[in-house]
Amino acid sequence: MGLILVYTLRNLMVRKLTTALTVVGMGLVVFVAASVMMLAHGLETTLVATGSDDNAIFVRKAANTETISLVMRDDAGVATTQPEVAVSSDGTPIAASEIVILVSLDKAGTTDAANVVLRGTQPKALELRRNVQLVEGRMFTPGTSEIVVGRSATKNYAGCKIGQSVRFAMREWTIVGMFDAHGAGFDSELWGDADQVQQAFRRTIYSSVTVRLRDPSQFEQLKTRMETDPRLTVDVKREKEYYAAQSEMMSGFIRVMGTVISVVFSIGAMIGAMITMYAAVANRTREIGTMRAIGFPRRRVLTVFLIEAIWLSLLGGGVGVLAAAMMSFVHVSTTNWTTFSELAFGFALSPSIVIGSFAFAIVMGLVGGFLPAVRAARADIINSLREA
Amino acid sequence: MASALVDVRGVSKTYHRDKVEIPVLRNLSLEVPEAEFVALMGPSGSGKTTLLNLIAGIDRPDSGQVLVAGTELGTLGESDLAKWRSRHIGFIFQFYNLLPVLTAFGNVELPLLLTKLSGSERRKHVETALDLVGLKDRMHHYPRQLSGGQEQRVAIARAIVTDPTVIVADEPTGDLDRQSAAEILDLLAQLNQTYKKTIVMVTHDPRAAERAHVQRHLEKGELA
Amino acid sequence: MRVFGLIFKNTLRHKLRTALTILGIGVAILLLGLVRTFIAAWYSGVSQSAPDRLVTTSKINITFTLPISQKEKIERIPGVKQVAHGTWFGGIYKDPKNFFAQFAFEDAGMFHLYPEFIVDSATMHAWETQRNAVIVGVETMTRFGWKVGDIVRLQGTIYPGDWDFLIVGTYTGRTETTDDSQFIFRWDYIEQRMEKEWPARAGEVGWWVVKIDDPARSAAISKAIDAEFDNSADETKTQTEAAFQQSFVAMSGTIIISLQVISILVVGIILLVAANTMAMTARERLSEYAVMKTLGFSGGHLFGLIGGESMLIAFLGGVVGIAAIFPVAHGISIALRAFFPVFPIEAKTLIIAAFSALGCGIVAAVFPVTRAVRMRIVDGLRRVG
Numbered sequence: 001m002g003l004i005l006v007y008t009l010r011n012l013m014v015r016k017l018t019t020a021l022t023v024v025g026m027g028l029v030v031f032v033a034a035s036v037m038m039l040a041h042g043l044e045t046t047l048v049a050t051g052s053d054d055n056a057i058f059v060r061k062a063a064n065t066e067t068i069s070l071v072m073r074d075d076a077g078v079a080t081t082q083p084e085v086a087v088s089s090d091g092t093p094i095a096a097s098e099i100v101i102l103v104s105l106d107k108a109g110t111t112d113a114a115n116v117v118l119r120g121t122q123p124k125a126l127e128l129r130r131n132v133q134l135v136e137g138r139m140f141t142p143g144t145s146e147i148v149v150g151r152s153a154t155k156n157y158a159g160c161k162i163g164q165s166v167r168f169a170m171r172e173w174t175i176v177g178m179f180d181a182h183g184a185g186f187d188s189e190l191w192g193d194a195d196q197v198q199q200a201f202r203r204t205i206y207s208s209v210t211v212r213l214r215d216p217s218q219f220e221q222l223k224t225r226m227e228t229d230p231r232l233t234v235d236v237k238r239e240k241e242y243y244a245a246q247s248e249m250m251s252g253f254i255r256v257m258g259t260v261i262s263v264v265f266s267i268g269a270m271i272g273a274m275i276t277m278y279a280a281v282a283n284r285t286r287e288i289g290t291m292r293a294i295g296f297p298r299r300r301v302l303t304v305f306l307i308e309a310i311w312l313s314l315l316g317g318g319v320g321v322l323a324a325a326m327m328s329f330v331h332v333s334t335t336n337w338t339t340f341s342e343l344a345f346g347f348a349l350s351p352s353i354v355i356g357s358f359a360f361a362i363v364m365g366l367v368g369g370f371l372p373a374v375r376a377a378r379a380d381i382i383n384s385l386r387e388a
Numbered sequence: 389m390a391s392a393l394v395d396v397r398g399v400s401k402t403y404h405r406d407k408v409e410i411p412v413l414r415n416l417s418l419e420v421p422e423a424e425f426v427a428l429m430g431p432s433g434s435g436k437t438t439l440l441n442l443i444a445g446i447d448r449p450d451s452g453q454v455l456v457a458g459t460e461l462g463t464l465g466e467s468d469l470a471k472w473r474s475r476h477i478g479f480i481f482q483f484y485n486l487l488p489v490l491t492a493f494g495n496v497e498l499p500l501l502l503t504k505l506s507g508s509e510r511r512k513h514v515e516t517a518l519d520l521v522g523l524k525d526r527m528h529h530y531p532r533q534l535s536g537g538q539e540q541r542v543a544i545a546r547a548i549v550t551d552p553t554v555i556v557a558d559e560p561t562g563d564l565d566r567q568s569a570a571e572i573l574d575l576l577a578q579l580n581q582t583y584k585k586t587i588v589m590v591t592h593d594p595r596a597a598e599r600a601h602v603q604r605h606l607e608k609g610e611l612a
Numbered sequence: 613m614r615v616f617g618l619i620f621k622n623t624l625r626h627k628l629r630t631a632l633t634i635l636g637i638g639v640a641i642l643l644l645g646l647v648r649t650f651i652a653a654w655y656s657g658v659s660q661s662a663p664d665r666l667v668t669t670s671k672i673n674i675t676f677t678l679p680i681s682q683k684e685k686i687e688r689i690p691g692v693k694q695v696a697h698g699t700w701f702g703g704i705y706k707d708p709k710n711f712f713a714q715f716a717f718e719d720a721g722m723f724h725l726y727p728e729f730i731v732d733s734a735t736m737h738a739w740e741t742q743r744n745a746v747i748v749g750v751e752t753m754t755r756f757g758w759k760v761g762d763i764v765r766l767q768g769t770i771y772p773g774d775w776d777f778l779i780v781g782t783y784t785g786r787t788e789t790t791d792d793s794q795f796i797f798r799w800d801y802i803e804q805r806m807e808k809e810w811p812a813r814a815g816e817v818g819w820w821v822v823k824i825d826d827p828a829r830s831a832a833i834s835k836a837i838d839a840e841f842d843n844s845a846d847e848t849k850t851q852t853e854a855a856f857q858q859s860f861v862a863m864s865g866t867i868i869i870s871l872q873v874i875s876i877l878v879v880g881i882i883l884l885v886a887a888n889t890m891a892m893t894a895r896e897r898l899s900e901y902a903v904m905k906t907l908g909f910s911g912g913h914l915f916g917l918i919g920g921e922s923m924l925i926a927f928l929g930g931v932v933g934i935a936a937i938f939p940v941a942h943g944i945s946i947a948l949r950a951f952f953p954v955f956p957i958e959a960k961t962l963i964i965a966a967f968s969a970l971g972c973g974i975v976a977a978v979f980p981v982t983r984a985v986r987m988r989i990v991d992g993l994r995r996v997g
Binding site for chain 3: 017021028029031032067068070113115202204253257260267272274279342
Binding site for chain 2: 614615617618621622624625899900903904905906907908909910911913988989990993
């Protein structure tokens with residue numbers, strides 16, 4: 001077996017140019033396919049990371065995004081005083097009633113505008129969200145127009161550095177601190193005082209209420225009780241699931257489009273592989289005839305050429321995955337269609353994407369190499385030996 | 389005395405293969421008068437094919453000059469040399485080297501595509517050439533439908549269709565059976581005697597060499 | 613002409629290889645056309661814009677509403693011919709996947725601002741006399757199999773609750789690329805209910821569409837409109853319709869850039885497939901090229917021969933690919949109608965595809981031609997076969 005592996009690899013090396021061209025072609029396809037999957041995965045990872053398992057969020061029924069959700073003040077009060085809600089050491093509930101508004105900010109370095117989430121929140125916000133930490137500056141002072149911004153927000157939007165200010169609703173909002181949500185959606189947000197935001201935008205209601213559960217397993221009973229209460233019109237969801245669902249539409253679209261492109265792309269690569277393999281077979285007709293004359297069965301000849309096709313696939317797959325892995329350093333920012341707000345995310349590589357990419361490459365190689373290999377195996381011994 | 393049609397003066401040629409130097413021709417001089425039929429003979433590696441290539445203008449010597457019909461080939465640039473070849477040289481190869489996708493007619497017409505002749509004029513020349521080699525009835529056959537001897541005759545037709553100054557043949561009978569070889573040699577002799585064509589032929593077949601006027605022997609890059 | 617015959621015959625030598633190459637190039641061209649059509653679909657809003665229409669939205673964010681009292685003030689600005697408002701509804705028809713655009717128009721006047729929406733007068737009259745009337749674009753009508761007279765229920769998200777609409781007729785788009793998937797009903801239907809259920813939200817509209825007399829003055833008029841509401845509680849941002857549509861495109865800017873990168877990579881694949889074939893083909897024929905050089909054919913001739921073959925194959929691949937774009941794009945436009953109401957195959961796309969194919973045909977020949985020209989005749993002749 002080892003001899004066959006070496007023999008097949010040597011054959012590929014002899015025809016350097018066509019091998020290189022085929023490998024690059026396959027590599028390109030794998031790169032595109034893997035990158036698209038990484039993008040969708042990156043989007044999901046960001047939104048899944050937004051939110052934790054032991055928090056629950058209250059929104060208006062059917063409001064799949066906070067910007068269109070309306071929760072009355074009284075209802076917010078009801079939500080935060082439920083028995084399942086955890087309390088801090090001072091006996092007050094670990095909860096935040098928040099108002100979420102979309103504002104327009106310019107993207108840093110361009111004149112394009114982005115829809116940015118301004119979250120009017122309450123002092124318990126950081127305690128509530130353990131995955132978010134203040135890393136620079138300080139938290140905003142309640143009752144003022146101070147705000148803190150996420151790590152991606154400070155990078156991507158104009159005028160969002162500590163000490164600078166942004167203007168909307170006829171006020172200047174000064175940035176006094178930066179928080180890090182470790183890649184979650186919050187990183188693209190601005191956080192301020194809920195009362196101040198409500199006043200500035202002349203609202204009296206909240207968008208959502210987020211609470212910490214004493215015991216995550218009590219979620220179902222809380223949900224049932226709240227959703228069946230006739231005085232309220234709310235949906236209760238696990239915080240993580242709520243935000244994860246916001247990625248579905250877009251990641252679904254990216255996946256579909258990516259799959260279509262990759263499949264069509266791969267057909268092109270398979271044809272390239274086929275052409276190469278057919279030529280390889282044609283050029284080694286006498287060699288094949290000799291092998292068969294010596295006594296190698298047809299099956300062996302088939303195997304040899306299939307293995308060469310697999311070598312091409314592995315090389316192409318390796319090139320593609322490596323190039324795609326480089327994409328992990330790229331960060332993108334786009335508007336999430338579900339929430340209509342700007343979201344920063346990256347390309348996330350996962351073991352399943354790597355394995356899937358190699359599998360894809362191997363399938364391409366086998367499909368492309370199969371027919372030529374069959375032709376090689378079927379060759380007639382006498383004619384093969386006679387051929388120049 | 390009339391200057392020779394082909395005048396080779398003191399040429400030397402060395403090949404470089406994998407950092408090894410192989411001298412092939414050493415300071416060789418040769419004259420071929422017009423209408424002569426000369427056979428170049430010698431063992432393998434003696435340089436006869438190389439000499440032929442120099443005369444045909446498809447290779448250049450390291451030193452010395454090659455003059456054909458008064459033109460010194462060394463003064464011509466690549467594209468001029470190509471043009472010159474198309475007008476003055478008719479080349480016959482050992483392995484015929486016909487284009488498989490063209491019929492006999494098409495193969496013979498190929499060199500004429502480089503001229504300014506019209507389609508009907510080209511047709512006339514091709515038919516004449518094929519007639520001369522006795523293959524007019526096979527005009528529209530493809531090389532794979534012809535025997536070895538017939539293929540070589542088509543190749544000869546191709547070589548003469550432009551009415552070249554010199555016909556150059558590299559082992560023209562090397563791949564043929566005795567019967568076909570004899571036919572080819574008859575043809576060459578006819579070209580020389582009836583049509584006064586100057587022919588330089590490389591061969592190691594003594595029977596072929598006999599058909600020429602003159603035999604020159606090469607040994608290790610020098611005329612013996 | 614003779615030469616063309618030779619080129620053509622050369623492509624027939626390895627029928628399978630030639631066919632595969634044509635197919636490979638065809639597939640890549642198909643992909644190029646699809647990707648570019650995706651990009652064009654994103655920009656279709658921009659391309660549909662009229663130079664004499666401005667859009668005024670809230671300066672805070674386009675999702676914010678504006679008070680109806682602004683209309684009078686805008687109308688008084690010099691250069692303004694007509695003002696009407698539109699509002700985004702964003703409701704759900706049974707399932708969020710069944711997305712289509714729903715708008716509340718002020719009145720028939722809005723339809724006049726959009727002459728590319730063709731509505732017959734009977735339908736228009738019905739719409740004007742029934743408060744819950746809706747005019748639906750033919751695309752959406754056929755998508756859900758609705759008929760005139762049907763009641764359609766939408767679940768409101770921005771405007772909570774269930775909303776019933778009566779279909780009084782359809783509209784068609786004037787051109788291929790006009791969006792004919794919209795669901796247009798009357799603003800006073802929302803207003804009436806808001807007054808009852810959410811009084812604080814009554815009297816608010818989504819945006820103003822402003823028709824001006826002189827497109828050359830669009831910048832000046834836009835400034836004038838915004839100046840009118842500067843430092844008020846409802847500051848505005850006015851821009852040309854094209855700029856407004858462009859801002860939507862910019863939101864998905866990342867995806868569009870990715871698509872453009874992919875389209876370049878696709879051209880790369882075309883090149884690789886073509887180059888691969890030509891390299892192999894040329895290598896096998898080196899001795900023939902040597903013979904032709906012996907006969908006196910020059911580098912230019914060889915380029916014509918090899919380049920001609922390469923371009924013929926690329927041309928055929930281009931034809932196959934371009935022909936395939938039409939049915940495939942049609943299929944995609946149906947599958948993705950929720951995302952793209954318009955999926956236009958532009959002339960520009962086809963031209964780019966054609967040039968890419970031919971360009972690759974030429975480039976693919978470069979390496980083999982160089983090799984054939986540089987090769988010494990004697991080396992080429994040495995190769996048997």
